[in-house]
Amino acid sequence: MNAMTIAVAIIDDHPSITWGFERLIETETPRMRPVGSAHDLAAGRELLRRTLPDVALLDLDLDGEHGAELIAEFADTPIRFLVLTGLRDEEMHRQAMRAGARGVLGKHERPETIVRAIGRVHAGELWLDRTSTGNLVDVLRRQAQPTPDPFASLTTRERQIVAVVLEYNGVPNKKIADVLGIGENTLRNALSTIYSKTGAANRLQLFALALRHPPKP
Known part of the structure; x- marks a missing residue:
């Protein structure tokens, strides 16, 4: 296995979503590889502890549980979280970023965009669309x-x-x-x-x- 391969975990409460993203990431071998998936908070926690991925794709709404709890819990690890969501709730996005997420990405995005976002986040960069950037900067500016x-x-x-x-x-x-x-x-x-x-x-x-x-x- 290429030493530079990006290990990616997927946490989403819809098995069809995790399956699809695992297949997408497999197409990027050897640059990326999926290390597993989970569908709720407890299973996500166990997956992250067991695999310590480079990047975790994380849904914020895990069947009523808030995925941002995992971001805060693993803040002291090298894991970089990329929020993958169908929600347009800006407050939830802000909570995720305050907890330590490296970016917010809509599930509707094109496959190549998702792959590019994973690479950017792994490289230590942020991934935000213009609207999210403006909203988050405004909140951070007011709350500083x-x-x-x-x-x-x-x-x-x-x-x-x-x-x-x-x-x-x-x-x-x-x-x-x-x-x-x-x-x-x-x-x-x-x-x-x-x-x-x-x-x-x-x-x-x-x-x-x-x-x-x-x-x-």
Whole structure:
């Protein structure tokens, strides 16, 4: 098996849905492989503990149980959650993102879009459509805790990185790294330091902080 294969778990309360997504992911072998499926909260928890996948496709409504509980429960693991939902309840989407989901994807999306989203989330990026991005940024901006200047402790180079990340919000890390003239690993390490200094958990929250407190050059 290719060492870079992305292991994907599918958690949805409709067996026909999980079957379909497993078949879709199998078509991406060896780049991706399904590691199992579950149809309720308890089975999903057991599946995640047993397989520790790279990416988990997770339905928010698991026969009346809230799938976001799993996102919070596994927040300290390397698992990256991609919410796969037929619900258009923006509040549930926001709850999932606050819990730590890396993106929200509609079940109606084309197969190639779903595959692309899995790859992006695995690469450490966010996956949100324009509407979800606008709504989430607005909520994060309103709910952000008052702070004098979350960017005050950043170095000049870190401020340059933040400026490019904000300018190219939503594009892959590779593009941002190319613009900065650095490698992707260097960018990831720099972003990790920036997140630690500013209190942001990801690029979306960094964007929300910048809207509330525009960083100085």
